[in-house]
Amino acid sequence: xxxxxxxxxLAATGGTVAALGLAARxxxxxxxxxGPFGRHGSPAARLTPQTLxxxxxxxxxxxTVRDAVAATTGSGWTLVLAAGVYRETVVLDTTRTEATWIxxxxxxxxxxIVYDNAAGTPKPGGGTYGTTGSATTTVQAAGxxxxxxxxxxxxxxxxxxxxxxxxxxxxKVQGDRSAFHxxxxxxxxxxxxxxxxxxxxFARQYYAHCYAxxxxxxxxxxxxxxxxxxxxxTLNRTDLAAAPYGFVFAPxxxxxxxxxxxxxxGRITSEAPDAFYKLARPWVPSSDTTARPSLTVxxxxxxxGVDAVAPYTDMSxxxxxxxxxxxxxxxxxxxxxxxxxxxxxxxxxxxxxxATRAVHLGDWEPWKGEC
Numbered sequence: 001x002x003x004x005x006x007x008x009x010l011a012a013t014g015g016t017v018a019a020l021g022l023a024a025r026x027x028x029x030x031x032x033x034x035g036p037f038g039r040h041g042s043p044a045a046r047l048t049p050q051t052l053x054x055x056x057x058x059x060x061x062x063x064t065v066r067d068a069v070a071a072t073t074g075s076g077w078t079l080v081l082a083a084g085v086y087r088e089t090v091v092l093d094t095t096r097t098e099a100t101w102i103x104x105x106x107x108x109x110x111x112x113i114v115y116d117n118a119a120g121t122p123k124p125g126g127g128t129y130g131t132t133g134s135a136t137t138t139v140q141a142a143g144x145x146x147x148x149x150x151x152x153x154x155x156x157x158x159x160x161x162x163x164x165x166x167x168x169x170x171x172k173v174q175g176d177r178s179a180f181h182x183x184x185x186x187x188x189x190x191x192x193x194x195x196x197x198x199x200x201x202f203a204r205q206y207y208a209h210c211y212a213x214x215x216x217x218x219x220x221x222x223x224x225x226x227x228x229x230x231x232x233x234t235l236n237r238t239d240l241a242a243a244p245y246g247f248v249f250a251p252x253x254x255x256x257x258x259x260x261x262x263x264x265x266g267r268i269t270s271e272a273p274d275a276f277y278k279l280a281r282p283w284v285p286s287s288d289t290t291a292r293p294s295l296t297v298x299x300x301x302x303x304x305g306v307d308a309v310a311p312y313t314d315m316s317x318x319x320x321x322x323x324x325x326x327x328x329x330x331x332x333x334x335x336x337x338x339x340x341x342x343x344x345x346x347x348x349x350x351x352x353x354x355a356t357r358a359v360h361l362g363d364w365e366p367w368k369g370e371c
Contacts, residue, residue: 035059036082037104048078055082065090065101065113072096081149083110089117091138094175094197099141103148108184108211113137114152120165121155128165131190135169140197142175145366152186157239166216169193173223178205179366185212188235189246194261195221199288202257206357206366217250219261220283222291224253226357227263228367234270234277234305244307245272249280250315253294253325259360260294260325268335270305279311279335280326284319294325296347296355306335310343329355 034042036055041047043061053060054068062068065086068079075097083105090113092099103111115136117129132138136153155168170185172193185192191214196203205225212219213233237245248268253260270277279302282293302308312321328336329347338344347355357367 037080038106040080040102040104050076051078051080053080053082056084056086064088069096072099078102080104081111086113087115088113089115089136092141092144094140097141098143100145101149106148108148108150108182111148112150112152114154116153116155117168118155118160118163118165119167120163131167131169132172134167135172135193137171139171139173139175139178142177144175144178146183147181148183150184150186153191157188173205174203176201176203177364177366178203180207180210183210185210187214187218189214189216189218190220191218193221194219194223194225196223199254204361204364206361208367215246217247217283219248220250220252222252222254224257224259224360225261226360227261228265228357230263230266232266232268234268234272236272243276244278244313245276247278247281249295250283251280251293251295252283252285252288252291254288255290255292261296262355262357262360263297263300264357265299267301267303268306269303272305274304275307277305277307278313279306281313281315282319282321282324283315292324296327296329297331298329298347298352298355300331301333302331302335304334308335308337309339311335312343
């Protein structure tokens, strides 16, 4: 079944469950399982004392994720989310470590956490939210794991022509040892903010069998992040007349961090015209002008939407992409064709031996165990 695109998501009237095609999901048990929480227990049959159940229809301990998070003081809590749309913003602060969020339907299309703030959205008390403040979900705590959940931001440029700050983050992840399995990240600009809690913190993150879509810099930040078996999809745009429409990756890796983003065994597809997207551009933020963005894309299928002739570009002329740490290895597809070798830095076989999930993540092995 094709992924639920954010454009169809945005067509949902008021973000309702029914308009998302999910109306039947909360009311029906998964075949062969019981109740809205499937095999993950229930308030009457709690799997552990630190497991809480969330259901927008009121059959759990809480009806919102935010209220459930507020009830989880300390470390080691699990939230089981029944199918439905949770229209809210959520922050998991640094004190709530080793948390796990599970989509009970075991289908990320069935559990959606979504809101619609952008960087330029006015705040009730004055000012605007800014990029970080626009995030629907913010994860600051270490040891976070999510399974089978969609994180989305459904703010749309066309609905707000007066707003110039169009960054609209679906999720900002800052904690070390943050893992996402079978999750989806829907947005336009700055969808997935894979970052760290501080400039000097090297946060390790792992994304497996995930889907992310957007247009401008929609996977960005300074984390040490591995994306394995992930699907990245670039969106079409009607507000621009010419290429480029956007950039898939915009890492901002600290210069002292030896490893930034690693994309392995994934694929990049597009609904835009051929060659209208760049694979990446380096982000050297004003808060860290010593950053040396790092990105390796290997063993990945690059569709025709990626500009094969010039897949990289500068975000600022002061920090040319050629001076950063961009590399590829054994990629396939029309977007991976090497027509101008100097525009496609390639790893040697020896260098590729260090471009692995094990080297990036060290003693943390989130691919082991239940996914």
